[in-house]
Amino acid sequence: MKLLASLTSPYARKIRIILAEKALPFELVVDSPWEVNTRIPTLNPLGKVPVLIADDGETFFDSPVIAGYLETLGTAPALLPPGALDAIRVRQTEALADGVTDAAVAALLESRRPDGERSEREMLRQHEKIERGLAELERRLGAGPWFNGDALQLGDIAVGAALGYLDLRFPALDWRGRHPGLVPFARRMFERASFRNTQPPAG
Template identity: 45%
Template sequence: MKLIGSVTSPYVRKVRVVMAEKKLDFTLVLENVWAPETTIQAVNPLGKIPCLVMEDGSTLYDSRVIVEYLDTLTPVCKLLPTIKRERTEVKVWEALADGVIDAAITVFLERRERPPEQQSAKWIERQMGKVHAGLRVMSDKLGESPHCMGVHYTLADVAVGCTLGWLALRFPEIDWRGEYPNLARLFDKLSERASFRDTVPFAA
């Protein structure tokens, strides 16, 4: 399998962490979807990463679709529960974590792509409100549990860890560590795992 993505994207990192936890072999093909010469639409008409190209040439896109498929390939480190209610709760965690990133990336791109005089302060405020609300709910839901779903490591932890890691990279001014020490404890615990150590994002 080939995973098309970048070393910065939190969505790509989520897939990479899952593949590492599942011990799946793949090749990471770096792609800058913002470059004029990008060919991403040849495999994903939406022009987004990650995109998983499988052995038969077929493709999967959207990180949530990809990781759900990957979890079916091997029983090693099952990340999605089989019980429907628990499985749905994990997916809610994933949607929450991805939603925080969706909003934060909107702000990041607004600031990067538009000159200051063209940026919408109202739009930025609205999106940052989503980021802070999402972090607050993640902290409330986590409570004092060792993992998002209690004692078991799941895809929920992967999604939250990737979100926090990206915020630390792109929005260091957000003091989620100081405001939500339980999220900091979870993130530090996750950062000890090889799958997280080997996929730390860096600015590109």
């Protein structure tokens, strides 16, 4: 398997964490869709990472789809429960976490627009999504060690990747102060080898 990814992409990191948790061998091909010579649009018409090329050459994109494909390989630990509705619930956690990431990416891109083109209103709108998303994640986690079920699942990994991305791009956001209920969870996730070994480079 080959994974095409940039080292800072939180969606790609989610997939790299899954691959590490399952100890699945793969080749990491670093490719940024923002570079002029990128191969990504030839593999994913949407021009986004991550892209996974399976051993038989089939290509998958969009991180929830890649995560679903990796589950079909049947390698332990299973990160989705067997029941269809339970699996949807884990997917809901993933979607909420990915939505926080989407808003953070949008806010970052807006903040990087040239003076005069940047919209403070749009940045605020995205930050409100982040805030509401984190509040809902905190509410859903409650006192539990995991978001769904009694072991690590895909939703937990997505939340960890989202929080890691906030630390990377918005270190002044103080999500820990605003959502202390997520702190012990994040600490435990960030201590896992799969998270430590996929830390994005600073900058």
